[in-house]
Amino acid sequence: MNDFVHIHAAPWVVPVDQPPIASGRVALYQNRIFAVDTVVNLVAAYPDAVVVEHPQVALTPPLVNAHIHLELSHLGQLSQGDAPDQFTNWILALLALREKLGATGVHVTAAARKVAEQQYAEGVSVIADIGNTSVGQELTPYFAGNLLAYKEYLGFSNDRLGDNLARLDAELPVTLCSAHAIYSTHKNLLQQLKSRANQNKAVLPIHVAETKAEIEMMDQGRGEMVDFLEQRGFWEKDFLKEVDACKGGTITYLSRIGLLDEHTLCVHVVHASDDEITMLANSGAKVCLCPGSNRFLRVGKAPVKRYLDAGILPALGTDSLASNPEVSIWREMQLLFQDYPELSNADIFAMATRGGAEALAIAGQTGTLTVGTHADVLAVPLHEDRVDSADVLRYLVSTGSGVKPTRIQHTRSL
Ligand SMILES: [Zn+2]
Structure with a gap:
């Protein structure tokens, strides 16, 4: 099943090599990131993709x-x-x-x-x-x-x-x-x-x-x-x-x-x-x-x-x-x-x-949500009561220890 394109949708995507994307999407194919974009563009480009909604999280690199x-x-x-x-x-x-x-x-x-x-x-x-x-x-x-x-x-x-x-x-x-x-x-x-x-x-x-x-x-x-x-x-x-x-x-x-x-x-x-x-x-x-x-x-x-x-x-x-x-x-x-x-x-x-x-000389593999990097993405919960999540980067860097993200990983089944 992992040979389908999976599109993971969240209120925020933080690719790191570009500014945060509101209502962003990350597409995974096999074990790589295939595309990073907004909802309209990605879903229109891959109408047959499996779309997974992640409410109230920011998708980030590990x-x-x-x-x-x-x-x-x-x-x-x-x-x-x-x-x-x-x-x-x-x-x-x-x-x-x-x-x-x-x-x-x-x-x-x-x-x-x-x-x-x-x-x-x-x-x-x-x-x-x-x-x-x-x-x-x-x-x-x-x-x-x-x-x-x-x-x-x-x-x-x-x-x-x-x-x-x-x-x-x-x-x-x-x-x-x-x-x-x-x-x-x-x-x-x-x-x-x-x-x-x-x-x-x-x-x-x-x-x-x-x-x-x-x-x-x-x-x-x-x-x-x-x-x-x-x-x-x-x-x-x-x-x-x-x-x-x-x-x-x-x-x-x-x-x-x-x-x-x-x-x-x-x-x-x-x-x-x-x-x-x-x-x-x-x-x-x-x-x-x-x-x-x-x-x-x-x-x-x-x-x-x-x-x-x-x-x-x-x-x-x-x-x-x-x-x-x-x-x-x-x-x-x-x-x-x-x-x-x-x-x-x-x-x-x-x-x-x-x-x-x-x-660590592994920038082509991880560190950003970029096309070609490993399909290893964090879904970081955004608790509205803690910090204003409209400023998602401020939220991410000021929250401190105890964050427990969910992992979205896409390993190709053999
Ligand atoms: Zn030391």
Whole structure:
């Protein structure tokens, strides 16, 4: 029966690559979007199509969560109450709790699976998961959408470099790998991760410029991050040569060592100068914002408007329950809506959909309701009593967590 054209009709269709359509229609054929238009045009063009009415909803693309750590889902107590006074104290608290509760095991996988299922129930079809255990990889077959499980590499000191490079060299080409951050990953390892990702035509995610301490390390070779590395025995004095050559922030460093191109996904990017934003834009590198995690850890507010002005549409990520009390892309949109009145609602919703798809290099498949993309459409309930649904984009970005869309999927029966 799925070989018929199905036309799904709703008071609003939000394609994202064009303005919302009142009394809109989305036509699905086999497992693709076949047409997006108004009622009159589509029904006239396909008089034999099956028409399904969806009253009181907005039809939208599915959401993309471009950054999470599912393997940390059992550490939610870290994001209850106040965050530690310093970022590195949060890292220490995370390491201590993980040591106590374990990094793997049935309870870890169960907590991770619950979060992944919640994501899907809220309309997230694609998750980019970062982990240094196999929890994400184990969940991949069980996730109803597309779970991209990245294996994270880190190791700052010279003495671990050889082992890490050998480990990376032994990975199967299909294994997705990510870099942790510049303060935790040796320059040669970063470069090898990038060159391997390029060879495999894969995206390389990396945490970038999350805290001021990271910028101080790159600009002046001192501060909280350097103290932290020294205390843990990982600091290398010869890194000061990199600092001397760089004299700037994280992005300046990444640009100088050849890490930035259109398949690099810079996560957080809270602290970036105007010159660095130009560097990102010129390289085509992607940005993923994590407003909930940034708010909890009090690391600052990302310069979102400056990214948009430079032509960068960021993606959105929740980060993990260890740094964000609520891992919901609807909540991330709501935080942007509340904290950045200068942003348009259309841009915020585009970040949660098209921005994520572009960041993960799957824009031809999802992220917009466009002819040819997958027949995976959300029917988001519009509750009149909550927000004025005449302004559908405002409704979508201001509602917050707990949205439970229905999914319209069209998989061709064999
Ligand atoms: Zn992260």
